[in-house]
Amino acid sequence: MKDTLFQPLQLGSLTLKNRIVMPPMTRSRATQPGNVANDMMATYYAQRASAGLIVAEGTQIHPQGQGYAWTPGIYSPEQIAGWKKVTSAVHDNGGVIFAQLWHVGRVTHPDNIGGEQPISSSAIKAENVKVFIDNGTQAPGFVDVVEPRVMTKSDILNVIGQYRQAAVNALESGFDGIELHAANGYLINQFIDSEANNRTDEYGGSVKNRLRFMREVVEAMIDAIGAERVGVRLAPFTSLNGTVDANPVETYTAAAALLNELNVVYLHIAEVDWDDAPGTPVAFKQAVRDTFKGVLIYAGRYNAESAEQAIEEGMTDLVGFGRPFVANPDLPARIQHQYPLAEHDHNTLFGGNEEGLNDYPEYGK
Template sequence: MTDSLFQPLQLGKLTLKNRIVMPPMTRSRATQPGNEANEMMAEYYAQRASAGLIVGEGTQISAMGQGYAWTPGIYSPSQIAGWKKVTDAVHAQGGAIFAQLWHVGRVTHPDNIGGEQPISSSAIKAENVKVFIDNGNQEPGFVDVVMPREMTKEDINNVVEEYRQAALNALEAGFDGIELHGANGYLINQFIDSEANDRTDEYGGSIENRLRFLDEVVAAMVEAIGADRVGVRLAPFTSLNGTVDATPVETYTAAAALLNKHNIVYLHIAEVDWDDAPETPLVFRQAVREAFKGVLIYAGRYDAQKGEQALNEGLADLIGFGRPFVSNPDLPNRIQQGYPLAAHDPETLFGGAEKGLTDYPVYTK
């Protein structure tokens, strides 16, 4: 039985038709030059509009915020116009879609950011992390990230403003709201996690200080577009892209309490999802539920049964199904009807064209 997954949910002013979320997944198919969302992406998202909520792929808020080749931006007029094609297509199918706003910080290479040196909370290089650059053909070329420079107070203020403007741009592009990407080792995460932040000013050291940048960014976006349109994604226990926190339960419970003060519409927890990864501790789930009173989304290694259980236990309100949405555009119907799920082709996840993006069929008996 999957009844709980198919109950409606109020998310701010939106009424979601089910509890199934298509979470953000980088697909690297933006039009070049310009990193613009396009008709192909509009078709892809519209095909999946039966999700209760779609969160679009990570979308850089500035040229400096880009980590990988061919990812879309939302800082130029042509990028906003490109995303309008996507949001119009999703809304025409009765869907709801948030933009995921992204700054990668140190997880990039000068080739992806106009030859500049990356910026981060601290001058600490992410070890054993590679990103892909456009090497002149359809196959991405993978290169090591480089040493970033520590952000000045002016840099911090500028990036806060870029996030604020990106939130406004997202509404102009027709999105129903935005999700701040604070997970998976990118810029926000580089401030939060103790092992990626060795600052000695008010943005480093204590948990309160390491959460200050998150606090300022969220405050700016809430002020710009309203708390009922702002969600945040965090990844407390992942070590993706080299960020590790010494006390994740304590740090991220504090983050949940901080976000609760801003009355944001949801908190999205990305769980570790590699095959032998540890489970998220129950004590942490309970602490987050206690600290955060808005809508809670969990994503990572969920199937219908596990998602249903999380909803029934009251620990989650929405469940994200990532990779299954790549190859099953009609995923909610397949779950509801008990139809088999198609497997995705890992070779076509990043870059390329329609193949592996829009050519997965709906289920037919």
């Protein structure tokens, strides 16, 4: 085993101890009522602090931005206090942790947002998409999403302000920085992808217009907390939650160029990761590498060998390992020493308690 993955890396003013990222994964364990991060979440993240970088699970910036039951927020004093438990625990274990700021847009149900109609770039319903609500049991109850209402200019300004405040709240909560969730079919992605955006104003039509909302959100957060603390996650080739772009290479190369212009500290690209999914085109990866001069993160179907290769070829600087971190809190050590990886229990991914969250042991314990 080479030591490629175990070289330090500078991320803004932060020194990461290795190239292994724990990417954001929804676990739906926030305390109710109030969607507050809690002690068992603090234990979960602290157990995984040997990652070079942790990006915490998607965290809604406003009650209207919540897509699923029991996910944490970062807009109330109680939520900020809850996240302080998490960040303190991670820092006490030598880790670095960013908050992922999340607004789901149309990917929700009125039961999750106080009975309101969801908002989106356009009044287009996401087809064949379900979310889970609290149906009075500990098991998530899945329901179809509904048609959203189109965001007005006033709505757009309000949401930009919510992102800005959430970035400030994240730093108050002790996070080292934030990641804007602009991937996987959620609100920012609903503006970017052509087939989810039929607007005829300055936020629709051309690639530049469809990227405008993301630009304005990122600019607001940079103004609030500094570019060295702002990363962005994109998913160029996924069709998750019903968003599709007619020309993803053009759109997302332009997105990378925009984010380079804004000088964000990293660009995090989520690759399609289901078993028979096509790989991300090498030409696109090279275009992104040539265009974006900050730190690059890729996450998808990586193992130790393919992650090493991607870094050595210069295609990326850091690699995210999602699901392996669920059942392997000591994943970096397992990779370094070539220990076998444990498999997670699919039935305990969402909701519930410590079972399937922080009860997976380190290797040999």
